[in-house]
Amino acid sequence: AATDPSARTVEGTSGAAAGESESGSDLGWGTRLRQILLTGVSYMIPFVAAGGLLIALGFLLAGPDITDSAADIVLDNTLTNLPEGGLGTYLGAVLYQIGSLAFSFLVPALAGYIAFAIADRPGLAPGFTAGAVAVFVGAGFIGGLVGGIIAGFAALWVGRIPLPTWARGLMPVVIIPLLASLIVGGLMFLLLGRPLAAITTGLTDWLNGLSGGSAVLLGAILGLMMCFDLGGPVNKAAYAFAVAGLDVANTGSLEIMAAVMAAGMVPPLAMALSSLVRPRLYSTAERENGKAAWLLGASFISEGAIPFAAADPFRVIPSMMLGGAVTGGIVMATGVTLTAPHGGLFVLFAMDRVVWFLIALAAGTVVAALAVSIAKSITRPARVAADEANPQPVAARS
Incomplete structure (x- = not known):
């Protein structure tokens, strides 16, 4: 957010x-x-x-x-x-x-x-x-x-x-x-x-009143919104919707908050994972951004994926949306609840069914990372090839 x-x-x-x-x-x-x-x-x-x-x-x-x-x-x-x-x-x-x-x-x-x-x-x-x-x-x-x-x-x-x-x-x-x-x-x-x-x-x-398939669909939609523009108006609309309805006496609102936070964590974590596992698909600067994205994702700062999305939006954004939908749907399906509106992994104490939250987060992260890696493998971005063809000295990179 x-x-x-x-x-x-x-x-x-x-x-x-x-x-x-x-x-x-x-x-x-x-x-x-x-x-x-x-x-x-x-x-x-x-x-x-x-x-x-x-x-x-x-x-x-x-x-x-x-x-x-x-x-x-x-x-x-x-x-x-x-x-x-x-x-x-x-x-x-x-x-x-x-x-x-x-x-x-x-x-x-x-x-x-x-x-x-x-x-x-x-x-x-x-x-x-x-x-x-x-x-x-x-x-x-x-x-x-x-x-x-x-x-x-x-x-x-x-x-x-x-x-x-x-x-x-x-x-x-x-x-x-x-x-x-x-x-x-x-x-x-x-x-x-x-x-x-x-x-x-x-x-x-x-x-x-949402339950079963309706709740899962809502979680998937919120996940898509959280990953669509990574801090832009659609992301903020989903986040504000969850926060405005947050009520400790209302289990449904706590499930929505959990789905929104988990989905918002997916993009930076997925890009960090993809740049770690398939570093040749990314430029030197992107690999450095990937290292920082681990902490940003863990802290629920979706903007950690913006450098990747800005450089390659047509591969990155759809992949992140796919992962966010998976995570949001799983969270709603398993009834994870969250009473804190921010904090990421640092507010696990405020969650119920923490294991399912982590499973949902891991599943969405892997799906998004796999999707973006496949998309980038089909046609490697030109700037990556240029980066490899003209490697900068170590001093220049730093």
């Missing part, structure tokens, strides 16, 4: 829209919308990663049952007045509570930075407000997406209101946040909140 919060691709100022900025003026609306949504997701993910890992650590120390009593334990106990269960239970409750609070920013951060991508800083307050309202009415992730877009364009519209010179200084810090928050909050409460909440509830109920 992409975790770079600096991916703000839509420029703007307090008085300019993303569509009016110089860098965005030549882009189509589809591209602009994709950039806007990616900005929101990119800024959201650090909240998810930090909060989710802290929650997982809380479970490690105090067990999953801590969800019901963590707040009371944190408020009623101290290091000198430990609860029943001792120091481990108390520290687990503290970690869980911190993680839950960080995780609660998921939807507000998504909506806030979508609005930020549209209207710059004046969009932040109405965007975060829209996300908070979406959580309040039960509209969840879908409500955050819709609310963030409305908040951003509301801020742009308010910013165009002509004011006297003496009042213009109030525009970005008072007038735009106030009026745009009122507009988006009113729309969410009065018109959009309940329909969006109904859609969210229906989707959740449908996912909870």
